[in-house]
Amino acid sequence: MRTQLASGAVGRAFGDRLILAATIALAIVMVIPMLWAVGLSLKTNQELLVDTQSVLKAPWTLINYYDILIGSGVFRWLLNSIIVSTGMSLGVLVLSSLAGYGFARLEFPGRNVIFVLVLFGLAIPEQAVILVRHQLFSDLDLHNTYAGLMLPGMSAPFGVFLMTQYFKAIPTEIDEAAMLDNASRFKIFWRVLLPMTLPAQATLGIFTFLHAWNDYWWPMVSGTNQQMYTLTVGIASTQQNFAESAGLGYLMAQAVFASLPVLIVYMFFQKYIVRAVSGAAT
Amino acid sequence: MSTAAGQLSDLGRTRVQPARAGAQQSRWSHMLYVAPFLFLYAALLVYPLFAGFWLSLHKADLFGGRRFVGFENFERLSNDQVFLGAVGNTFYFIVLTVPALAIIGLGLALALNRQTRTAAVLRGVFFSSSVLSVTIVTLLWKVVFAPEGGFLANLLEAFGRPPIAFLSSAELALPAIAITTIWWCIGLPMMLFLAALQQVPRELYEAAALDNAGRWKTLWHVTLPSIRRTFALVLIIEVVLQFQLFGQAYLMTQGGPNNASRPMVLFLFEVGFTRWDVGYAVAAGQILFGFIAIAAFAQYLVARRKEAF
Numbered sequence: 294m295r296t297q298l299a300s301g302a303v304g305r306a307f308g309d310r311l312i313l314a315a316t317i318a319l320a321i322v323m324v325i326p327m328l329w330a331v332g333l334s335l336k337t338n339q340e341l342l343v344d345t346q347s348v349l350k351a352p353w354t355l356i357n358y359y360d361i362l363i364g365s366g367v368f369r370w371l372l373n374s375i376i377v378s379t380g381m382s383l384g385v386l387v388l389s390s391l392a393g394y395g396f397a398r399l400e401f402p403g404r405n406v407i408f409v410l411v412l413f414g415l416a417i418p419e420q421a422v423i424l425v426r427h428q429l430f431s432d433l434d435l436h437n438t439y440a441g442l443m444l445p446g447m448s449a450p451f452g453v454f455l456m457t458q459y460f461k462a463i464p465t466e467i468d469e470a471a472m473l474d475n476a477s478r479f480k481i482f483w484r485v486l487l488p489m490t491l492p493a494q495a496t497l498g499i500f501t502f503l504h505a506w507n508d509y510w511w512p513m514v515s516g517t518n519q520q521m522y523t524l525t526v527g528i529a530s531t532q533q534n535f536a537e538s539a540g541l542g543y544l545m546a547q548a549v550f551a552s553l554p555v556l557i558v559y560m561f562f563q564k565y566i567v568r569a570v571s572g573a574a575t
Numbered sequence: 576m577s578t579a580a581g582q583l584s585d586l587g588r589t590r591v592q593p594a595r596a597g598a599q600q601s602r603w604s605h606m607l608y609v610a611p612f613l614f615l616y617a618a619l620l621v622y623p624l625f626a627g628f629w630l631s632l633h634k635a636d637l638f639g640g641r642r643f644v645g646f647e648n649f650e651r652l653s654n655d656q657v658f659l660g661a662v663g664n665t666f667y668f669i670v671l672t673v674p675a676l677a678i679i680g681l682g683l684a685l686a687l688n689r690q691t692r693t694a695a696v697l698r699g700v701f702f703s704s705s706v707l708s709v710t711i712v713t714l715l716w717k718v719v720f721a722p723e724g725g726f727l728a729n730l731l732e733a734f735g736r737p738p739i740a741f742l743s744s745a746e747l748a749l750p751a752i753a754i755t756t757i758w759w760c761i762g763l764p765m766m767l768f769l770a771a772l773q774q775v776p777r778e779l780y781e782a783a784a785l786d787n788a789g790r791w792k793t794l795w796h797v798t799l800p801s802i803r804r805t806f807a808l809v810l811i812i813e814v815v816l817q818f819q820l821f822g823q824a825y826l827m828t829q830g831g832p833n834n835a836s837r838p839m840v841l842f843l844f845e846v847g848f849t850r851w852d853v854g855y856a857v858a859a860g861q862i863l864f865g866f867i868a869i870a871a872f873a874q875y876l877v878a879r880r881k882e883a884f
Contacts, residue, residue: 308790312686313686313693315686316683316686316687316697317697319683320697320700320701323700323701323704323758323761324700325719325726326715326716326718326719326726326758327704327715329715329718329719329726330714330715330718333718341724344724345724345725345729346729387611388611388612388615389612391608391609391611391612392608392609392611392612392613394608395605395606395608395609396609399602399605399608400602400605401602401603401605401606401609402602402603402606407609407613410621411613411616414616414620414621415871416867416868416871416872417620417624417864418819418863418864418867419819420819420821420840420843420860420863420864421624421627421860421861421863421864421867422619422620422623422624422627422860423623423847423860424623424627424630424847424848424853424856424857424860425622425623425624425626425627425630425857426619426623427848428853429618429619429622429623444615444619445619447612447615447619448615448616448618448619448620449620450616450620453612482608503706506708507706507707507708507709509708509709509710509821509822510821510822510844514848524708525708525709525710525711526710528708528710528711528714529710529822529826532710532713532714532717532826541718541724544714545714545718548711548714548715551708551711552707552711555706555707555708556703556706556707559703559706560699563699563702566706567702567762567766570705570762570763570766571763571766571767571770
């Protein structure tokens with residue numbers, strides 16, 4: 294019996310090793326495209342025209358990164374992305390918190406019907422509304438403005454749904470206790486309940502920020518002026534004319550440079566980002 | 576005091592204040608909390624949706640010229656080979672990506688569901704691509720697939736094989752986009768499965784260990800049955816996500832060669848934003864909406880049946 298168990302344990306340990314080795318191999322495959330791009334970015338454009346196998350051999354150079362620093366739209370695009378993503382996230386947090394509290398705690402005529410109508414919005418894909426929305430923004434002269442880039446994201450009902458659920462989960466005894474202290478409705482919302490929803494705020498904020506940062510279609514058709522490009526649109530604009538553009542090494546350096554902010558943030562806040570993305574999906 | 580509290584809870588969790596004079600007025604004022612969101616929701620989602628229904632019955636262009644044509648746009652769609660091809664491509668793409676995402680995601684979750692430093696780092700690696708934007712992802716994979724100087728071309732050359740032009744081949748373009756997409760999106764299914772695996776009761780594993788059940792037996796009889804609902808959920812979520820394929824195809828192949836990799840959303844984009852045949856594009860959007868609404872309803876049904884499943 295004892296020997297049987299021991300041999301089973303050995304087999305198990307060996308199986309574990311094998312699985313780990315296979316997973317590590319897959320992880321290496323996973324990072325190859327990223328490493329390849331980094332490698333290309335460290336070579337001069339001229340050298341890459343002749344042969345890309347030289348990536349594996351010295352000398353490497355930072356000339357492409359230097360070229361980005363001295364003259365490139367990347368910084369402007371980065372700034373635009375930061376403004377749009379931050380603004381949209383703050384907007385979503387404010388609107389969703391107010392509406393979530395309203396739907397979860399307050400009574401007003403037609404509340405349940407309205408809430409169901411908002412839930413239906415979860416099933417409306419952007420593609421079904423984008424053309425009319427585009428015309429609407431043309432009529433309102435909102436294209437090529439920050440407001441025009443931020444507003445569509447704020448109309449999505451997901452945040453309201455999330456915050457309503459969260460407020461509902463807070464026991465009403467807490468409101469009642471505050472009510473006895475003669476606190477006003479808004480004060481209860483602002484001082485008592487809102488601080489209790491911080492985990493949900495973090496989830497929603499991160500999710501919205503990432504979504505805005507990576508959004509492509511709307512910023513492409515709304516912010517058509519090069520000065521209003523977000524990072525995502527700007528990088529796309531450089532690869533449209535892939536062949537005749539500034540050169541492979543320069544393009545790759547731009548891609549690496551553009552990925553750095555979000556990858557650095559990801560390294561530090563991985564736990565929260567993963568939680569936000571997977572929490573939002575279910 | 577205690578009776579008052581009892582009455583309050585009888586009134587339901589939403590009304591915490593006893594009715595008093597002027598309560599009706601204050602109820603209307605409660606709407607101020609939801610009004611800012613409702614305004615944006617109505618203006619930017621509900622109005623465009625219904626205006627879209629109406630617009631799809633018109634021949635309309637960019638300059639506001641429109642003529643009522645009934646269901647002519649939908650009739651045209653049903654005979655448009657490019658559109659029908661795009662519908663076919665979209666479903667083919669779903670077949671290429673969704674099962675692979677679910678199975679690889681589950682495999683990674685099973686392999687990495689442990690509390691070691693290595694597992695944590697590997698989880699981080701497999702999720703890292705998910706935070707990149709579609710334009711970075713396509714740029715990276717274009718230089719992997721490129722027949723001249725691409726990573727795979729170099730690899731093939733090392734084995735003495737000629738390079739393959741993945742993205743300009745009618746057979747390989749969509750599979751190449753699918754590989755790119757699986758690489759980009761694998762983090763989410765992995766994390767959803769990991770979360771589900773954490774929920775499987777310890778006692779089940781302890782019981783299996785007492786029965787001397789081996790690795791595969793435990794997997795087959797304990798783990799997999801416990802995460803059935805998550806599996807269904809992952810499949811539906813991924814169908815909804817991959818149905819909306821746009822950026823990868825637009826940036827890697829522009830739908831080519833010969834329409835071989837053009838998905839529905841790209842068709843809609845081209846008709847609406849480059850040919851400005853707005854009514855026709857909106858009609859295509861309605862059909863897309865119909866497909867996604869069905870999947871979203873299925874998701875709702877699965878998500879609701881928490882225990883029964």
